[in-house]
Amino acid sequence: MSGLRQMWRVACYEWFDALRSRRALVVLLLYLAAAVCNMHWSINLLHKLENELATALQLPQSERTGVVSTTLWKSKPFQRMMQQMTQNDLVLKDITGKHPVELIYAWFAFFYTPLLVVLVAGNRIAEDLGSGAVRYVIFRTSRASWSLGKFVGQTLMIGLALLLSGCGAYAIAKFRLAGSGTPDLFLNMVQWSGRAWIYSIPYLGLAMGLSHFTRSVSKATVMGIIAITACFVLSILIRHFSAETGWRSFLPYLGELLPDGHKMYLWRNAAAPLITGSVYLTTLGFCYLLTGYAFFRKRDV
């Protein structure tokens, strides 16, 4: 049987098994609840902002949220605020005019996906190494197929979690925000889930790659949390200290090795940057995983 088919069998079983895992299920439900609550609170905030804006403009206050959003979105001060947040004119141009619900969900998904990844998938390999369950598999298939299969299985699991959270957020918006129940918005939310899923791949590679180094579930989780925090801090430092000349001009290249270095591609509308970002992030994910696999290949199990 080809290695690829074996890898796919491991992946399918891993996905199936992960769905049954109590811990993964709890984290998945918590993530869904967080997405729903985030949407609910964001809509409350939006409603408050709209009312204040209506009062300032001496417009009649609306009972439903979203009526003044378009006006708010087009206002110069709000756009300046968004520019500060994105620090990227192209991204700002692409997201201008998008439904606030989409942006609220996108922000949530991109911000919390690394944490979801570490908590759901970060210790799956360490768990099997620690319990010895890996010993029932690796005389039936190669270590590479097993490692890659676990990774693909968890990628599917995270994809499902993001899709569910997108649907949950859409359902809340539909009932709470005026004009939000359109099929177009639903499709856009699914699309953002997909983008966040691509963004999760390097973090999955990082967490699962690190998981090859230890037999302890808790150690693997801690290592994963430290790694994503390090990525986050490094990205900020690189952005802050980058300069046009001197040694600091090399810092952006270092940033290319981190997931955040390619995140903004996924916020664009055009196909070219989206594909470029997806390829970069997927490659990064596989490179991180391979580092862990290179160690696992040589280790005793």
Added chain:
Amino acid sequence: MEHAIESVDLVKCYGARKALDRLTLCVPRFAMLGLIGPNGAGKTTWMMSVAGFLHLESGTVNLLDGGPFDPSVHAGRITILPQDSELPLEGRPLELLTHYGLLQGLAPQEAARSASAMLEEVHLGDRLNSPIRSLSHGMRKRVMIAQCFIGYPEVVLLDEPLSGLDPREVAHMREFLTRRRGRQTLVISSHNLHDIEVMCDHVAFIENGRTVRVATLEEMVGKASTLVYLLTAEPSDYGTLTMALPDVTFTFDVATSSLACRYNPRHATAEAINGVLLPVLLPQCGVISVMRGASLETEYLKNL
């Protein structure tokens, strides 16, 4: 192919300690070999090295004439019951074994059929879809044994297969394993020498990471050269025994009240020895039974 497993001069270190110290062990094809040795002798390490779980410092393993373990060559042809390894707790026996069968290259229907049949064989037909988490230690052990026989592999390595099973299941499992003698190559490690004696046709003694002795069970216990008398008391006059059979060596074991008589099979037969010895023994003590060969335990303790 004479040997299913050829392992030569294996060295495996855990830090400064040598778990395998130039261990050489060859397992004949279709043999059922019992691996015996004290704790830490290297039995588990040897099995794990053969199955490709451990990386050796030196030495060569030739498995089914296909070199050292390589999943692309040996997947589905060799299986192992590893020691101290849990099955995935959320898994169900049938689905787990079917998955393992699929990984070995069986067709989906064949994998499911084989998994179901093996679980029936180990008396788990009523727990096919129970989570592993909910099974008792003994039941889990039986699932672990069953996974070894999915798809009829050529070589099966079993590390302490009968430990943790209740007496009825031990007897059933002994019978289940014995039925495979001569059809598959089995290596069984156990501290229960009676189990090994009942099931195996070859025996290897391992100690301090080295092979002390390897032989067929018949050679090991001296079935062709030893008669063991179970007596009511120790013979009172050994002089009459040695006078009747001058070329025979007599050893009395107080603990088991048995008299071992070792003779040269080229010069005498068991029947001839028995015919001469019984009339000499009976006036001195009662004879409860006569057996060919010593017990494996006696031989093992003698080799230590």
